[in-house]
Amino acid sequence: MVESTNLEKLIQEYPFLTAKYAPQFSSEDFEKIGIKIPEAGLEDGYIKLYPEDFIVEEVNPKGKICTIEKPQEKPTLQEGENQRYLNTTLVKKGMATFEAESIIAYFLKIPVRNISHAGIKDAVAITSQRISIKNPTLETVTAIEHSRMFLKDFEFNEPLVTEGGLAGNIFTILVRTKSNFDQAKIEERIEKIREDGFPNFFSLQRFGRRLENHRVGKLIIQRKFEEAVKTVLTESSPYEAPLVTLLRTKVYYAWGDWEKVEELFRKMANYFRDEVTLVRYxxxxPKDFRGALASFPNLAKLYVYAYTAYLFNKKLSEIYQENRENPPQLLPLTSPYNPETLQVYGQYLKEENLSLEDFIIRELPFIRINRLRIPTFIKPGLLDYRFLPQGAAFRFILRKGSYATSFLSYIFNLTEGEPKPLWLNKELINTQDKFKEKEMEEIKEESLPQQKEIVEEGAKEE
Known part of the structure; x- marks a missing residue:
C-alpha cells in the first residue's frame, strides 16, 4: 500500500516511478488510432520540449486573433445588458483546457459545466482561446490569479462560445532538430505540402494520453457503460509512469469501494482530475455508470467523437494507400443521420459488430453526431518558416479541427515527451519573436486554408 504521506519519499528514492513515455508519431502508435501510411527518410524532429515551443492562438469566426499577450493593466469588466454569460480569453501554459476550466470553476465556486469552449487546446503549449462562463461571480472573476493561466478581454455582449465556434488556430512552433539537419530536404517537403496538402488525419491528441479514447467511445456506443468507466479508471498504459500504473492497479482491485478509489486517486489529484470527477458521482x-458518464458530458462526448475519428483515419489510410493520386475531396464522419455512412464505413461497422442505430445514444442525449464531411487533404495557410540553431520554426494557420502535428509529421520523423533524444538542443527561445516582422491582428477569410469540416444538419432524432 502506497500511503500518501510516503509518496514524496518514495518518488525521491525511486525516481523511475514517475518516468513516462509519451505516444509518438510513429507507425506503431499511428496504427493504434487507425493511421497506416508509410513515410521514410524524414529528418528527425522533436516538439514541445517547453510550452514556449508550441504556441496556439485561436481565431474567432470573425477573424479576430486571441493573442497570448498578458495585458499591462488589471482587466476590468464592461457592464452589458445580459450578464448571465461572460465571454473571456483564457491564456494557459502547460495545462489542458479541462484542467484550466476546473481551476476557474474552483475559484468562482461554480460547476465546471458552466464553462464552455469552442475547442480543446494542447496541454504542453502556450494557448489562447475564448470561453464562456455562465452565471459568473463578477467580483471574483477579474481577481483570479494562477501561475500558469490568466483571463483577459472580458465582454458580456458577445454570442455564447460553443463547441466548434471558431474559424481556426494560428500555430507558432519550434521543431528541434539535429545541428546538421538537411534544410533542402525539409524545404522540398514543405513545397510538396504547399502544392498537394497533407492527409487530414485526426492526430494523437484526439485519442488521449493513453490512446484509449476511441476504445472507450466504442464501449459507450455499445452501452457497456460500466466497462467504459472501468477502462477510464483502471486501464494501465505504457505511456504512463509506473507509479500511475500502480495506482490504477490498486483501483482495479478496489472496484466498487468508491471511498477507497477516491483516496487512491487523490494521491495524485492533479493528474487524476477526470477520474476524481467520475468517482465523486x-x-x-454506486451502480449508476451511465450517470457517471453523464455527469461529465464533455468527456463522454470526447470519447464517442474519438471513435468516429478512428473510423475516419482507417478509411483515409485506405484511400491514401490505394488512390493517392485521385482521392475523394471529402469523407463523411460516421453519423446515424447520414445515409452515405454505410457506403463508406459499412465494412468497418460490420467488423466492429455495430449498426448505425447504435450511434443514436438515447441514454446520453447530449451526444449527437451530426453530418460532417471532412476534406481528405488540406493545405496550411500563411505558411512561413525559419531555420535556427535550435531547429526549424514554423508559423501557419489551420482551419478548426485540423492538427498541426499531422502537418509536421509529413516533414519530420516527429517525437515528443520521453525519452528525449541525446542530440536535443535545449536552449529556450522566444519562437514568436522570429516572426515579429509579420504581425497579424486579423485573419481575412481568403487567408484561411481549406475548411476542415462541412456541417450538414441531419434529421432530428424522433
Missing part, C-alpha cells in the same frame, strides 16, 4: 450513486 459514483460515491453518491
Amino acid at each position: 459514483l460515491k453518491r450513486e
Whole structure:
C-alpha cells in the first residue's frame, strides 16, 4: 500500500516511478488510432520540449486573433445588458483546457459545466482561446490569479462560445532538430505540402494520453457503460509512469469501494482530475455508470467523437494507400443521420459488430453526431518558416479541427515527451519573436486554408 504521506519519499528514492513515455508519431502508435501510411527518410524532429515551443492562438469566426499577450493593466469588466454569460480569453501554459476550466470553476465556486469552449487546446503549449462562463461571480472573476493561466478581454455582449465556434488556430512552433539537419530536404517537403496538402488525419491528441479514447467511445456506443468507466479508471498504459500504473492497479482491485478509489486517486489529484470527477458521482450513486458518464458530458462526448475519428483515419489510410493520386475531396464522419455512412464505413461497422442505430445514444442525449464531411487533404495557410540553431520554426494557420502535428509529421520523423533524444538542443527561445516582422491582428477569410469540416444538419432524432 502506497500511503500518501510516503509518496514524496518514495518518488525521491525511486525516481523511475514517475518516468513516462509519451505516444509518438510513429507507425506503431499511428496504427493504434487507425493511421497506416508509410513515410521514410524524414529528418528527425522533436516538439514541445517547453510550452514556449508550441504556441496556439485561436481565431474567432470573425477573424479576430486571441493573442497570448498578458495585458499591462488589471482587466476590468464592461457592464452589458445580459450578464448571465461572460465571454473571456483564457491564456494557459502547460495545462489542458479541462484542467484550466476546473481551476476557474474552483475559484468562482461554480460547476465546471458552466464553462464552455469552442475547442480543446494542447496541454504542453502556450494557448489562447475564448470561453464562456455562465452565471459568473463578477467580483471574483477579474481577481483570479494562477501561475500558469490568466483571463483577459472580458465582454458580456458577445454570442455564447460553443463547441466548434471558431474559424481556426494560428500555430507558432519550434521543431528541434539535429545541428546538421538537411534544410533542402525539409524545404522540398514543405513545397510538396504547399502544392498537394497533407492527409487530414485526426492526430494523437484526439485519442488521449493513453490512446484509449476511441476504445472507450466504442464501449459507450455499445452501452457497456460500466466497462467504459472501468477502462477510464483502471486501464494501465505504457505511456504512463509506473507509479500511475500502480495506482490504477490498486483501483482495479478496489472496484466498487468508491471511498477507497477516491483516496487512491487523490494521491495524485492533479493528474487524476477526470477520474476524481467520475468517482465523486459514483460515491453518491454506486451502480449508476451511465450517470457517471453523464455527469461529465464533455468527456463522454470526447470519447464517442474519438471513435468516429478512428473510423475516419482507417478509411483515409485506405484511400491514401490505394488512390493517392485521385482521392475523394471529402469523407463523411460516421453519423446515424447520414445515409452515405454505410457506403463508406459499412465494412468497418460490420467488423466492429455495430449498426448505425447504435450511434443514436438515447441514454446520453447530449451526444449527437451530426453530418460532417471532412476534406481528405488540406493545405496550411500563411505558411512561413525559419531555420535556427535550435531547429526549424514554423508559423501557419489551420482551419478548426485540423492538427498541426499531422502537418509536421509529413516533414519530420516527429517525437515528443520521453525519452528525449541525446542530440536535443535545449536552449529556450522566444519562437514568436522570429516572426515579429509579420504581425497579424486579423485573419481575412481568403487567408484561411481549406475548411476542415462541412456541417450538414441531419434529421432530428424522433
